[in-house]
Amino acid sequence: xxxxxxxxxxxxxxxxxxxxxxTYTDSSSTYLYWYKQEPGAGLQLLTYIFSNMDMKQDxxxxxxxxxxxxxxxxxxxxxxxxxxxxxxxxxxxxxxxPLVFGKGTRLSVIA
Amino acid sequence: xxxxxxTPRYLIKTRGQQVTLSCSPISGHRSVSWYQQxxxxxxxxxxxxxxxxxRNKGNFPGRFSGRQFxxxxxxxxxxTLELGDSALYLCASSRGQGNSPLHFGNGxxxxxx
Numbered sequence: 208x209x210x211x212x213x214x215x216x217x218x219x220x221x222x223x224x225x226x227x228x229x230t231y232t233d234s235s236s237t238y239l240y241w242y243k244q245e246p247g248a249g250l251q252l253l254t255y256i257f258s259n260m261d262m263k264q265d266x267x268x269x270x271x272x273x274x275x276x277x278x279x280x281x282x283x284x285x286x287x288x289x290x291x292x293x294x295x296x297x298x299x300x301x302x303x304x305p306l307v308f309g310k311g312t313r314l315s316v317i318a
Numbered sequence: 319x320x321x322x323x324x325t326p327r328y329l330i331k332t333r334g335q336q337v338t339l340s341c342s343p344i345s346g347h348r349s350v351s352w353y354q355q356x357x358x359x360x361x362x363x364x365x366x367x368x369x370x371x372x373r374n375k376g377n378f379p380g381r382f383s384g385r386q387f388x389x390x391x392x393x394x395x396x397x398t399l400e401l402g403d404s405a406l407y408l409c410a411s412s413r414g415q416g417n418s419p420l421h422f423g424n425g426x427x428x429x430x431x
Contacts, residue, residue, distance in 0.1 A: 238417050249322075249408055249422035257417065295361070302416045305351065305374050308361040 209233040211309035213296055218315045225283040227312045229296030232277065236298040239272065240306065241281045244293045253281070253294075283314075291316045319344060322411050322423035330429045336397040339426045341409030343390050347421075349373070349414030350392035352384060355406040355425070364407075367392055368414045396428075404430045 210232045219225045231239070237258050242250040256263045256270045256279075263270045269282040279298075283290055293311040323342040331337050343350050351374075352364040363376035367386035384394040390411070396403055406427050410420035 240419065242422075247424075249324075249424040250410075252419050252421060255417070255419055302414070302418060303368075303373065305363040305366060305376065306420060307363075308353075310360040 209236070209298065209307045211296055211298055211307055213294075213309035213312045215310065216313050216315070218317060219286050221286060221288060221316055221318050223286055225286045225290070225314055225316075227281045227283075227294050227296075227314065229279040229281075229309055230277055231279065231296075231298045231307075233298060233300065233307075234277065235300050236277075237301055238299050239270075239279050240297040241268075241270065242295040242297060242308075244295065244311070250295060286314075286316050288316045288318055290314060322409055322421055324407075324409050324423035324426050326426060327424065328427045328429075330431065331399050332431055333399055333401060335399050336395065337399060337428060338393055338395050339407055339409075339428075341392045341394075341411075341423060343392070343409075343411030344421055347411035347413055347418075348390055349412045349418070350386055350390065351410045351412075351420060352392070352394050353408045353410065354378075355408055356404075361408070364394065373414075399430045401430050404428060 240255040241253040267284045271280045295311045296309040297306040349368045351366040366374040386392045406425045408425045410422045412418040
């Protein structure tokens with residue numbers, strides 16, 4: 208079945224860029240998403256990208272997609288302490304299929 | 319626009335009991351999905367309802383069930399609770415067509431003792 212892999216931890220200094228990586232196995236993945244979860248809260252949709260795109264930029268966030276390697280990354284520019292959270296990568300084949308999530312990457316921002 | 323609302327926020331139950339969790343989707347959203355989140359297994363898909371019909375189902379035992387009402391509100395039920403059912407249960411809504419992203423509620427934290 209589909210699988211989504213992420214590294215578990217990332218630590219960066221405030222003001223630096225953070226890059227969170229994700230790999231997936233399903234070559235028919237059409238939609239790929241990034242969610243953020245803060246303590247005690249649900250998942251907040253950050254951004255998403257279609258498989259026919261290579262890059263998407265949204266303010267401080269840049270998503271890069273390498274379809275050949277099935278690799279997705281989320282870059283956060285000028286990382287702030289408020290960005291400390293768990294970031295989840297997710298994928299699905301179509302709008303009618305369930306999202307499959309990675310285990311999440313815990314981002315710690317050091318002041 | 320109000321977000322996804324889940325009630326209650328916290329629940330403590332005893333093994334063998336049953337529990338019902340509620341989810342009110344964003345206005346206009348016809349799809350409601352349920353996920354179980356645990357530290358060990360991460361986010362696992364339970365089921366999805368679209369226009370009152372179960373459209374997708376995850377790999378959970380029959381003790382886990384759900385339904386959706388005509389106003390798109392959804393409930394999930396867990397019968398004969400086990401200690402391993404302790405988790406954060408997350409509900410998400412979407413328009414359910416095309417690439418309509420899922421929007422999550424804050425979850426119901428269920429503790430089974």
